Amino acid sequence: MLLWIGSSPKWQRAMFDVETIKRNGLCAGCGLCAGIADRSDPAIVMETTDTGYRRPRVVGPVAPALAQQIDAVCPGANIRHERDEHEAEYHPVWGPLIAARLGWSTDTELRRNASSGGGISAILVHLLASGEVDFVLQTAVSPDSPVRNALAVSTGRDDVFQAAGSRYAPSSPLEDIAAHLDKPGRFAFVGKPCDVAGLRQLARIDPRVNEKVPYMLAFMCAGVPSYAGTSALLKEMGVQDESAVTAFRYRGDGWPGFATARLADGTTFKMDYDTSWGHILNRHLQFRCKICPDGIGEFADIVCADGWHCDESGNPLFDEQDGRSIVITRTARGEALLQRAVTAGTLLTEPVALGSLEHMQPFQSRRKGMVVARLGAMMLTGWRRPRYVGLELARNARRLGLKALARNLAGTLRRLVGKETLD
């Protein structure tokens, strides 16, 4: 039963098109479908919806070849490991894993500005400084609004510094991917786990990806809140008029730092991380994130996460500290890169016991099991389920236990019954 829910019986292999993906709540907003469509006469464009998510809109005929590609690579509809692609042992909870460490940037300003220890940014700075890549494709604050995200092309430390930090709001970093693959030069890609899964799945049908993108980096992700979450956060922080905000960060400037909004007259509003993420933003997650089997960036060469310190009972502490990232290498290429960054002096690392990760990342350690129950609820209520392959979901469900499975099944059933669309 568990295996059947987590795998893909024949009828589940019917094609996924953009509308089916959206209607069944499977769109993650990554932009890949629009990114591989013909740019000169686009059939699909990305937009921010009234509900504050990023979604594709079909504006012209989708050619059969494009439809097939979307069906195969969309990470909302597919999270598929192909075993022969693995260079690393597959840990049932933590995915393909060569080594796990704690790490932080040796650039103290960057470490402070970054989300946790600046692990991702330090690796990017090394990649650019050493000339291993010509640019980095990542997400930064939009030049048009301090409360919106935009794709950024970084070519040096200062660009990486500007883009550092977590932006708990939608991003579509694959929206222009074909155009970037067509450009001269090689680049590193940073994204949410679903973005990276999408790009890795694209590599299976587009050889330019492996030629042009030698490194894919991800951060662990508990889900993407809508821009309505940002508005709710600003309101709770005391901001009366969102359009008056001139600078905004969700966290950072310390670890975890504070959500901070500044107005033109210098008035500043702040809220601690536990309240902003734990009580406001995480109530605005899109449905696809609730059934995400890969919050841990299994398709990345390197993934970073918060290396929270824990109390005596093993629970994460969110009081201010010097930033510290968990840094997991998943491919031989990623491990070699990490070692070069350490040798070059951009990153400091120390060992971490694998067993301590479940205390630092308790949600991520239970997530794959929860997803099985939630997919079961989708099955019972007749929604199309994504194709999840090679993720050890059944094993994680057994590990989670019947009580938690039942709770997740019931909660998701309540959410799904009577709905006409999940988008």
Ligand SMILES: Cc1cc2nc3c(=O)[nH]c(=O)nc-3n(C[C@H](O)[C@H](O)[C@H](O)COP(=O)(O)OP(=O)(O)OC[C@H]3O[C@@H](n4cnc5c(N)ncnc54)[C@H](O)[C@@H]3O)c2cc1C
């Ligand atoms: C939506 C979201 C959910 C998260 N969930 C978790 C979690 O479950 N567990 C956990 O430990 N940490 C989570 N984080 C925080 C993130 O994992 C930490 O940033 C991680 O520790 C990496 O820290 P760092 O200091 O190495 O990153 P930095 O050096 O600060 O680099 C962060 C990178 O993330 C990119 N980025 C920021 N926001 C976005 C976005 N919305 N879309 C795409 N790229 C973006 C930036 O371009 C930058 O390259 C989440 C962050 C986000 C944005």
